[in-house]
Amino acid sequence: MSNRYIVIMAGGRGERFWPLSRLRRPKHLLPIVGDQPMISQTLARIGELVPLDHTLVVTNCEQRQAVLEILPQLPPENIVGEPMARDTAAAVGLSAVLVGRLDPQAAFAILPSDHVIQDEAGFRRCLAAGFEAAEKEPDALVTIGIRPDYPATGYGYIQRGSVAREVGGWPVYQVTRFVEKPDRDTASGYLRSGRFLWNAGMFISRVAAVKKALSTHAPKVWRPLQSIQDALQQGEDLEPLLSRHYPAIEKISIDYAVMEKAASVLVLESGFDWDDVGEWPAVARHFPHDEADNVIQGKGLVRSGRANIVVGDGSHLTVLLGVDDLIVVQTRDATLVCHRSQAQQIKDVVKELAALPEGEAFI
């Protein structure tokens, strides 16, 4: 157990839940579902699977202070801020460097910081099996695949192949391929086949396996990270090294950079509930609905309208009249009124705001 580590990825920019989420207060720092910030729930969910000093958070500089305050139980040096967004391959590679410095023989799990999982015991059993698989297959990247219970079009899928081995009673499958978010018909086919799992963005691997996979398949990601690793070994400080080398890192996701190319990628099929709550309609699924299918958080009133999502702000009153299928989010300084079908486009509006001289104050 002592050489198991967990790295929580907390790099979100707070775009899809604007205006409730902001650059400095993204989804994982908000109690978007539940009473605690999502990242606190993520840490609590780990339980005693690994000790606290074996738990790291990779976030960005803007959010590091907020993470420190929200997770005072973690050693401050375990909370690392990237100086700029370089997508998930960089963050995973940095995690391998940081964990490897603590224990070169370690296996570590990468966990997103902002997902909803109610079945905590099921989650921990699965993660423990994942560690065991990664330890027994030292070159493998072991992903977690969630058994789908509806034909979701908002998730990527992992197609499983034959059984590679068993650990603790769990079959561990070879991964045949990763697939992008499918259309409805394709998703229905996936569900029927029983061989496609949701890609939950979680995986477990030995430090050495991650470094090797990156250096082989994503040298433009790995080389600057190796420079950081070498300089750390010379006793240099982390923060200036990150500032110096991060700009050179290629911006690419871990799935594109490594998972779809690496020789040994395995998947553990899991049955725990899982929701990445990637947009407002997903959040709304976790809240009570009125008889007209409206969800109201905060002080709100809907008249002659159905399937609306109202997210209020303290004592502010939001009234909807004669409207359907809207997302209305009210904050102190900004309000969003968005059709449900456009929830994925909210991030484009935030990018547009970021480019406006007056808009920057609102992101």
Add this chain to the structure above:
Amino acid sequence: MSNRYIVIMAGGRGERFWPLSRLRRPKHLLPIVGDQPMISQTLARIGELVPLDHTLVVTNCEQRQAVLEILPQLPPENIVGEPMARDTAAAVGLSAVLVGRLDPQAAFAILPSDHVIQDEAGFRRCLAAGFEAAEKEPDALVTIGIRPDYPATGYGYIQRGSVAREVGGWPVYQVTRFVEKPDRDTASGYLRSGRFLWNAGMFISRVAAVKKALSTHAPKVWRPLQSIQDALQQGEDLEPLLSRHYPAIEKISIDYAVMEKAASVLVLESGFDWDDVGEWPAVARHFPHDEADNVIQGKGLVRSGRANIVVGDGSHLTVLLGVDDLIVVQTRDATLVCHRSQAQQIKDVVKELAALPEGEAFI
């Protein structure tokens, strides 16, 4: 000229423009179109038609202080607050009592406080002709009818009959009948006929004629007002008299109570522009539209949406995404999101709020 008076009716409850308008800050106290509160524009529009000390305002107690502050040029005793809403017949009758106390021979005009009229000179010429007609026909109630320029379904109409007389080159018609807001086909017929005019809620009459018409056709309105009048002549103070006698007054509009029944009702056909801006879509007509027909007041952004009306509040940012035909009104403590077709139902929501324990703070 010296026995001409004007009474501005400012009794609105601020329901149709909620949440921008409130019980204590209704439409006529807001610059809903233009830079000044609507009532200030109304007073300015009168110009030198009557002196300031011949100009009265009938409002309600809740708003009296605000009117005093907005119209400091009026003698404070000319601004009278009704202790409760008793509809327009009561307010007109009270006006007759108050003007009659100043000059029993006076003629006075009743003007709404919150309409938009750009052609101020045309308006004043018409009103002057109305006074002349009322002075020459001492028993008549002389209404102002606006020549329609589109088949409006949101206004009541006045059907004109034969010419009763001419004043200053204006034909003054007998009124055949008053009609309620018509449907679209009926309104088109009215427009084609050339004999139907919009009822602008303005009329001019001698004090004696109004009192006589009320005592004949609306004794339940007039009797309590007569008690007030008698007690005023005994030197009693106005305010306690209003509190004592207002509850007994029948609640009925001047059109129902008198106009549709009185023997001599005349109408002056007017060509000045006129808009009662009775709901948000009417207000929006007076503001610039973007290429997708959106109207944005304040700090707002509409993406992938058309024909929306956004009314912001200072520095607050309101973003609309993928929505059409919405009215979005943002204020410090309340937000409304309403379909354009439901603009007339806003007042029902306000009534509903008024009945809620928590809702009262927002009306």
